[in-house]
Amino acid sequence: MRSDQATPVKLSDYRVPDHVVTQVHLDVVLHPTATRIRATSEVAPHRQGRAGAPLVFDGDGLMLASIAIDGVALATDAYAATPDRLTIHQPPRGPFRLTVETVIDPQANTQLMGLYRSSGTWCTQCEAEGFRRITYFPDRPDVLAVYTTRIEAEKKAAPVLLGNGNLVEAGDLPDGRHYAVWHDPHPKPSYLFALVGGDLAVVTDSFTTRSGREVALGIYVEHGKEDRCAYAMDALKRSMRWDEEAFGCEYDLDVFNIVAVSDFNMGAMENKGLNIFNDKYVLALPDTATDQDYAAIEAIIAHEYFHNWTGNRITCRDWFQLCLKEGLTVFRDQEFSSDMRSRAVKRIADVRLLKSHQFAEDAGPLAHPVRPEIYHEINNFYTATVYEKGAEVIRALKVLIGETAFRAGMDLYLARHDGDAATVEDFIACFAEAGGRDLSQFFLWYRQSGTPEVSVATRHDAVAGTFTVTLSQRHRPTPGQTDKQPMVIPLAFGLVGEDGRDRPLLDEDGRQVAAVITLDEPQKTVTFSGHPTRPVLSINRGFSAPVALKTDLTAADLAFLAGHDGDAYNRWQAIQSLATEHLVGASRGNTRPGGADAIAAALAHVIDGAAADPAFAAQALTLPSEADIAREMGAEVDPAAVFAARKTLKLHLSASLGDRLAALRERFATPGPYSPDAASAGRRALVNVALDLWAASGDDARLAVVEARFAGADNMTDRFAALAVLAQHPGARREAALAAFRERYRTDALILDKWLALQAAIPEDGTLARVEALLADPAFAMGNPNRLRALVGGFATGNATQFNRPDGAGYAFLARVVTDTDPRNPQVAARLLQAFRSWRALEGGRRSLARAALERVAGVAGLSPDVRDIVDRMLSEPGK
Structure with missing residues (x-):
């Protein structure tokens, strides 16, 4: 456990390693508490490194057992070994073979980084800097080597032995032991190393690539859960085919394996040929998983598979380039899901996520560029900015240069940098070349933090028949960045006439213009001709650029766009x-008279047209969240007032739309057995959103209908949706339903996570006491990241009123859990602490209490670098 403040790492300080490793042979003898690793590396001086430099390998809590060069043990004065570093003072001037032996304790590895043991299974997680917890090594992404791994274990304890690449040898050994040798022919950085050993069941299938190669597919899970893997396997095969068709990327090994484990800090990991998943993103049956779970499994299976090219075949030169693999691969998985489901609905869902998580990050003390220039702890930069905003920047690039040039740029990138550790500059250069344009100003999206604010003003001249649009951009100061330059912001748009149709886009000379305005200066004015009557501007269609938009659209304009805009995203946005x-x-x-009625009228229009796209209607009927409202307020936020305002509107809609909502439920009930397909999921989403609005009144007869729906549901989507409605209404019905759900799924941890999170989000004064009591429930385990995220994370990020209690008890609770968790699992502790990211936007009383809680965390001695980094940035003065 490191207890010192990590030394800042700066992009400007990057230099090539002094030594490279071209081949790695690992011999791993698995043992619960004394696993022995012998690593033999082919090492050579880097041609651009420092001549005669000492060889320095990274470590983290390691104990050196032996060391040799070219088979000869080193004298003790030839090297220095600490738990965190191995230095050979005068290594050979030419290529040599280094053999290092270490012994580690997987059972005691509660950080779940490196090699650890989870529920009897040995498992690895090496991104970002976990390999150094296994053996001494230059643990950085730009050291690419070919790995061969021999794994040995007691056969009874670990009949399954898996590694990266292809299986080349396996056999039995004396004393009930066995071994397997895996070879990955593709050079990779150490963070992509993986190993699994355990007693696991497997579901197998195969895939034939476009060139006719047969790939063996396997999903490894706990025994008895094989029947929950079918959807994940189907999603994998669809991902493999889609990547061939959409990006020309064919799989390159003989096998592709997925392992699902229950103790995992992340969602999943793209290790070459051996993806390791949090089991919540693999396992699904109609009675155990919701439609949202199925969609997440599809997206994350695809995401990790797509990394095979954008992340593995082409990796990052350094961790500052993290967005190069993550933002790009998020963009690719979004495109995949859009093709598998409704493109419009997927776009809305992605923007909802971006605004709720990334916009909040941009507006607070944790704001950072898509490509940061400094970090203290790299684990803290696996953020919404790197992932979601990183994807949005690539989407904006596609809008800017056009689909044809974008595909040409991708083809060039994949061909030119296959086998490279690349940079964002390398990536953007391919699109500049393919599109024949200067993208240097566009690169500011990677350098400047914060959400650009775009203001739009319009003017109609009926006599001249012109319509003028004036756009301006503003960039607020963010930590470390006060003065910013104008960015390139591509805004897709349309001009909607009174008949609800898009009008031709003609400039002042009557020439057709593109349906994208590129704002690349502080202010820009564009005039369109041919408009004797005023059109309504539909701007940033499809959310073509990740900006905060302020327009002069009136309430009447918004209502018109809600019913007539040809762009589905902008209909929803209106x-x-x-x-x-x-x-x-x-x-x-400060409410505007008639505002609630105008919203009800717009939603009535949505309900009446719901048959055209039930999934879209479900999104449209979902009110802005409390986080959305708080974000728009910007400062002096009172979470209790936000909650009250939203509840009042919901009650108004429940009353005014009650009959329509009841009819909607009956009309769109999904007939027949459950299917996770997009159309069926869309109908269920619509019915359940309608049920939630309809029952918001708390009327006893309506709640009885919800109770009956809970009891009679034949799938988890409908059952849990009904339970979520009941959870909002105190009384015997709620407690009985929660108890029944608990009893039904008492042995299924993943489902009980839903039960924990749901109770943590109840917006009532007694919820904190409920959460405290649930810490002692057998369903909860403090050492399991999924349980912590469900209960504690569910409270801190999903319950604005109770986390932000005016007495500060919610803040004190989270601070205590964070400091208790930090010694065991710093990554999870740091991520929980990020629930404070918007504390400066709160009203004064809560703001002072939040600061006090953060200062208590900061005052704890021996904090991990992960938590120290987050709390120090949280407390830093704005602009610093």
């Missing part, structure tokens, strides 16, 4: 804008 404006005003005690 409704959201109507509701958000009303809710922000109500939260501040």
Whole structure:
């Protein structure tokens, strides 16, 4: 456990390693508490490194057992070994073979980084810097080597032995032991190393690539859970085919294996040929997984598979380039899901996630560029900015240069940098070349933090028949960045006439222009001709750029766009804008007369047209969240007032739309057996959103209908949706339903995570006491990241009123859990602490209490670098 403040790492300090490793032979003898690793590396001086430099390998809590060069043991004065570093003072000037032996304790590895043991299974997690917890090594992404791994274990304890690449040898050994040798022919960085040993069941299948090669597929899970793997396997095969068709990327090994484990800090990991998954993103049956779970499994299976090219075949030169693999691969998995499901609905869902997580990150003390220039702890930069905003920047690039040039740029990138450890500059250069344009200003998206604010003003001249649009961009100061330059912001748009159709886009000379305005200066004015009557501007269609938009659209304009805009995303956004404006005003005690009725009218229009796309209607009927409202308020946020405003609007809609909502439930009930397909999921989503609005009144007869739906549901989606509605209404019905759910799924930890999170999110004064009691429930385990995220994370990020209690008890609770968790699992502790990211936007009383809780965390001696980094940035003065 490191207890010192990590030394800052700067992009500007990058230099090539002094030595490279070209081949690695690992001999791993698995043991619960004394696993022995012998690593033999082919080492050579880097041609651009420092001549005669000492050889320095990274470590983390290691104990050196032996060391030799070219088979000769080193004298003790020839090297220095500490738990965190191995230095050979005068290594050979030419290529040599280094053999290092270490012994580690997987059972005691509660950090779940490196090699650890989870529920009897040996497992690795090496991204970002976990390999150094296994053996001494230059643990950095730009050292690429070919790995051969021999794994040995007691056969009874670990009949399954898996590694990267292809299986080349296996056999039995004396004394009930056995071994397997895996070889990965593709050079890779150490963070992509993987190993699994355990008693696991396997579900197998195969895939034939476009060139006719047969790939063996395997999903390894706990015994008895084989029947939950079918959807994940189907998603994998669809991902492999889609990547061939959409990006020309064919799989390159003989096998592709997935292992699902229950103790995992992340969602999944893309290790070459051996993906390791949090089991919640693999296992699904209609009675155990919701439609959202199925969609997440599909997306994450695809994401990790797509890394085979964008992350593995082409990796990052250094961790500052993390967005190069993560942002790009998120973009690719979003495109995949859009093709598998409804493109419009997927776009809305992605923007919801971006605004709720990344916009909040951009607006607080944790703001950082998509490619940061400094970090203290790299684990803390696996953020919404790197992932989600990184994907949005690539989408904006595609809008800017066009689909044809974008595909040409991707083809060039994949061909030119296959086998490289690349940079963002390398990536952007391919698109500049393919599109024949200068993208140096566009690169500011990677350098400048914060969400750009775009203001739009319009003017109609009926006599001249012109419509003028004036756009301006503003960039607020963020930590470390006060003065910013204008960015390139591509805004897709349309001009909607009174008939609801897009009008031709003609400049002042009557020439057709593209449906994208590129704002690349502080202010820009564009005039369109041919408009004797005023059109309504539909701007940033499809959310073409990740900006905060402020327009001069009136409530009547928004209502018109909600019913007529040809862009589905902007139809949804118009409704959201109507509701958000009303809710922000109500939260501040300043409501506009008739505002709630206007929202009800817009939603009535959605209900009446729901048959065209039930999934879209479900999104449109979902009100802005409390986090959405707070974000738009910006400062002096009172979470209790926000909650009250939203609840009041919901009650109004429940009353005014009650009959329509009841009819909607009956009309779109999904007939027949459950299917996770997109159309069926869309109908269920619509019915359940309608049920939630309809029952918001708390009317006893309506809640009885919800109770009956809970008891009679034949799938987890409908059962849990009904339980979620009941959870919002105190009384015997709620407690009985929670108890029944607990009893039904008492042995299924993943489902009980839903039960824990749901109770943590109940917006009532007694919830903190409920959460404290649940810490002692057998369903909860403090050492399991999924349980912590469900209960404690569910409270801190999913319950704005109770986490932000005016007495500060919610803050004190989270601070205590963070400091208790930090010695065991710093990554999880640091991520829980990020629930404070918007504390400066709170009203004064809560702001002071939040600061006090953060200062208590900061005052704890021996904090991990992970938590120290987060708490110090949280408390740093704005602009520093």
